[in-house]
Amino acid sequence: MSNGTPPPPAAGQAPPGLDPERLRAHLDRERPGLVSGPLGAQLIEGGRSNLTYRVTDGTASWVVRRPPLGHVLATAHDMRREHRVISALHDTAVPVPEALLLCTDESVIGAPFYVMELVAGTPYRTVEQLAPLGPERTRAVVLSLVDTLVELHAVDPAAAGLGDFGRPDGFLERQLRRWGKQLAASKNRDLPGIDALHEALGRALPASPAPTVVHGDYRLDNVLVGAGDTITAVLDWEMSTLGDPLTDLGLLAMYCTDLGLPGSPVSTTSGAPGHPDPDELIARYAERSGRDVGRIAWYTAFAWFKLAVILEGIHYRYTLGQTVGAGFDRIGELVPVFIDRGLTTLKEG
Incomplete structure (x- = not known):
């Protein structure tokens, strides 16, 4: 895992939420010989929720994931689920880091956590980061993002040991209900069209295809791109479950739509030269997966x-x-834009 090429943390360096000495003592007990010197730790910037750290003993490096500081929704930051899904997917065609250790004892660093291998690669989060690749390489990277999604959705959950990883029956209804409740909990101003969009989505629920493992937040800046512009790891599995695979594709299509808002605080790479448009990505997914995308x-x-x-x-x-x-x-001014896009997309579909 990488966010570019940050300098390695110094031995004993202790960012908020992770005590290197306590981590080292735990690793020495549970994985003797893994660590060969004092640990340094550094918070990797860019995550939206769970905290990610790079740790090193000066010779080897690893990644530690833990819930955010002061978190209250355990189900949204379940280290067991993240550790379980990447462990299950490690022997499949889906590129994921190797999971090395899960710790549910909160006395070690103050929260459950897991340790995984450090994978070489870069997360591309902005047009400016993609631009140096040029149009051809940018196109190849984004198309490989679709191909990796096809590989994920081709995994047999039962064969991978994930047959009970979620409740796919009624998945879309629950998702719509969940986000409706989230809206009610945070809505403190008039948002024209948001209730109409929610209700219209409820009236037009599609019939889901056979359930698969879904990532839940699949986009370019949640993967690492390594040598040869190949995807070396899919990261941030905190929203993964068993459900409707087309939710991943719809989210990817949304993130690959150019908002036409330069400097938007919502990361998007869709304006980079060579970036395929959503229609091409959807068509590629349909061709390679064999799934019907008529209700996308x-x-x-x-x-x-x-x-x-x-x-x-x-x-x-x-x-x-x-x-x-x-x-x-500036986040608040974007909400009406997203509502309008949702209404327009549903109407035109």
């Missing part, structure tokens, strides 16, 4: 709705002074 407009509209709800939650916390940092003051 619903799934893409649902993705717009889901992101509108997430952004409204961030905006609400910002108004309460609970979220600080660059760009948060």
Whole structure:
């Protein structure tokens, strides 16, 4: 895992949420011989929720994942689920880091955590980061993102030991209900069209295809791209479950739509030269997976709705002074854009 080429952390360096000495003592007990010197740790920036650290003994390096500081929703930050899914997928065609250790004893670093291998690669989060690749390489990287999604959805959950990883029956209804509740919990201003979009999605629920492992947040900046512009690892499995695979495709199509908003605080790479448009990505997925994508407009509209709800939650916390940092003051103005995109997509589909 990499966010470019950050300098290695110094021995004893202790970022918030991870005590290297306590981690070293635990690893020495559970994986004797793995670590050969004092550990340094460094928070890897860029994650949206769970915290990711690079740790090193000066010779070898690993990655540690733990829930955010002061988290309250255990189900949303379940280290067991993340560890389980990457462990199950490691011997499949889906590129994931090797899981090395799971610790559910909160006395070690203050929360459950797991350790996995450090995979070489770069997460491309912005047009500016992709631009140096040039149009041909950018196109190849994004198309490989679709191909990797096809590989994920081809995994037999039962054969991989994930047959009980989720409840696929009624998956779309529960998803729509869940995000409706999220909206109700954070809505403190008039948002024209949001209720109409929610209701329209409920009236037009498609019949789901056979369930697969779904990532839940599949996009370019949740994968690492390594040598040869190949995807070396799919990361951030905190929302993974068994469900409707087209939810992953709809979300990817949404993230690959050019918002036409330069400098938007919502990361998108769709404006990079050579970046395939959503229609091409959807067609490639359909061809390679064999799935019927005739109702993909619903799934893409649902993705717009889901992101509108997430952004409204961030905006609400910002108004309460609970979220600080660059760009948060502009999140609120994006919500109507996402609502409008959702309504338009559903109507045109």
